[in-house]
Structures are given as C-alpha cells and as structure tokens.
Amino acid sequence: QSVLTQAPSTSGTPGQRVTISCSGSSFNIxxxxxxxxxxxxxxxxxxxxxxxxxxxSGVPDRFSGSKFDTSASLAISGLRSEDEADYxxxxxxxxxxxxxxxxxxxxxxx
Amino acid sequence: xxxxxxxxxxxxxxxxxxxxxxxxxxxTFNNYAMAxxxxxxxxxxxxxxxxxxxxxxxxxxxxxxGRFTISRDNSQKTFYLQMNSLRAEDTALYFCxxxxxxxxxxxxxxxFDIWGQGTMVTVSS
Numbered sequence: 130q131s132v133l134t135q136a137p138s139t140s141g142t143p144g145q146r147v148t149i150s151c152s153g154s155s156f157n158i159x160x161x162x163x164x165x166x167x168x169x170x171x172x173x174x175x176x177x178x179x180x181x182x183x184x185x186s187g188v189p190d191r192f193s194g195s196k197f198d199t200s201a202s203l204a205i206s207g208l209r210s211e212d213e214a215d216y217x218x219x220x221x222x223x224x225x226x227x228x229x230x231x232x233x234x235x236x237x238x239x
Numbered sequence: 240x241x242x243x244x245x246x247x248x249x250x251x252x253x254x255x256x257x258x259x260x261x262x263x264x265x266x267t268f269n270n271y272a273m274a275x276x277x278x279x280x281x282x283x284x285x286x287x288x289x290x291x292x293x294x295x296x297x298x299x300x301x302x303x304x305g306r307f308t309i310s311r312d313n314s315q316k317t318f319y320l321q322m323n324s325l326r327a328e329d330t331a332l333y334f335c336x337x338x339x340x341x342x343x344x345x346x347x348x349x350x351f352d353i354w355g356q357g358t359m360v361t362v363s364s
Contacts, residue, residue, distance in 0.1 A: 131283065164350040166284070173334055173357055174276075174284065179350035217284050221348035227300055228274075228286035228348070 132157060133218050135231035142239050146206040149234045151218030153199050157229055161221040163201040165194055168215045168233075177216070178203060205236075213238045241265035241353050243335050248358030251325055255362070259320040261335030261355055269293070269313040272342030274351060275320050277331035277360075287333070290318060292343035303329075325362045332357040 134152040141147040151163065165178040176185050178194035181201065193204045201220075205212055218231040247259040261273070274289040288309040290297045297309050306325075311318035322329065336351035 161348060162350070166351075168284075173354040174351075175354065176339075176350055176352045179339060179352065185352065215283075219284070219286075219350075225301075226298060228276075228289075230284045230286065233283040 131232040132222060132225070132229035133220065133231035135216075135218060135234045137232065138235045138237065140237040140239055141205075141208045143208055143210065145208045146204060147208060147236065149203045149205075149216050149218075149236070151201045151203075151231050153201075153220060153229075155199055156224040157199075157220040157222040158196065158201055159199040160223055163194065163196050164219045165192075165201075165203045166217045166219065168217065170214070174217065208238055210238045212236060241337070243337065243353055243355035245333065245335050245355040245358040248333065248360045250361045250363065253325060253327060253362055253364045255325050256321070256323045257325065257360060259322070259333055259335075259358060259360070261318050261320075263316045263318075263337070266337070266353075268316040270341055270343050272338040272346045273311065273318045274336045274338055275309065276334045276336055276351065276354075277329075278334070278357075279328075279331045282331075285331075288320060289338065289346050291346045292341075296344075296346060298346060322360070325360075327362050327364065330360060330362045332359050 162180040166174040181196040275287040294311045308321040335355040337353040339349040339352040340347040
C-alpha cells in the first residue's frame, strides 16, 4: 500500500488530453513539493515535473503539473504513442522522514 | 554529459551481503546529495537511502534501517550501498539518483533529477 494514491491505469487516444491524479496528506503533498516521473517500458525513471509544476529542460510543454491542498495532478495534452509509460508521483513525507511514491499509473495510448 | 552508472548487483542468498556502487560524471559530485531507489519486479518505486554531499549525513527507509549503509568517496565520484542481512523482499532493480538541489551539508528533500540505468539484486533462499 503506497503512501501516495494513484489510479493503477488510464488510457487515451492520440491528440487527447489526459490527467493523472495523486492523493496524499498534509504530511507529504500538503507541506512539500510534488514531483512526477515517467518510466518508459524497460527504462529507468525520468524526471518529468519537479516542484509541483516545473519542467526540466527537454521536457515538452505538453506535460504540466499542478497541486492543490493534499492532491496533485499531471496533465498530458496532445497525447502521443510515445507517452505510453508508467507515471509516478513523489513527495517528501515529514512524518516518515522519507521520500514516498505513488503506486504508479500505467498510461495506455489506444 | 551528466551520467550515473551502477554496478555490483547479482545473486545472493538470504542473509548474505552485497555492495552496490554508483559512479557519477558530468557534475560537481561533492556538491550534491545522492540517493538509492529500488523497484521490485513488476512493482513501483521505493526510496531506500540518501546521503549528503560531504558524506556525513544520511537517511534510510524503515525497511532497510540497520541493515543497509550508504557511503560515498568524493575523490572517486562514487557512492555506495552496503546491503547486509539481505531478505527475499530486497530483490529489486536498484537505481542510483542525484538529488536536484545543492546538498553538500544538508540533504534537500527535492526531486531526483538524474537516474542511473539500474543494477539487479536477486536474493534467494
């Protein structure tokens, strides 16, 4: 059971906009930055969004992040087949003194 | 190019030990805190441990506390994870990662911005 809660799967068609949600508590998302990672099949995770809504250099602006209270969301617009991957949210937890991850959401592009 | 390269994974029996290494290149290593994150087969990501740039402060997940030790050698631009008393549930792909913000003294509770390719640890009875 992950500390941060994500839906196990979601899907969309090319060109569509999809949203992946991440729910936590006041001890993690509510009081700390949220980060998002993309893991393509067979690859290492890659930082996609950091500090709630910042994109590292090279990440397309089709990807955006937001946070409100104890929840966060990752939005992907103009969906492409190469976006098919697992997406993980993460945050520092003040009570556990640990980084915590969501269980991951598998995005399928139909 | 900023890069991390893990090594040291393999097969080990329950109760055994293994040391993982992660060699860094392309950035000022001693300015940054580093971390280990693992992924059991077919499962999600789990943070394991982190160490500051100076190597004198560290954090551990409860699941490995007392069994795993993180350390670093800044002269070699390498950090390590010594894993003792290994259990079957430690079986995972272990990734090393760089923490985004400067962390020579403290360990910033920030994003993991650079990841290695992973090294597999299999613990069997």
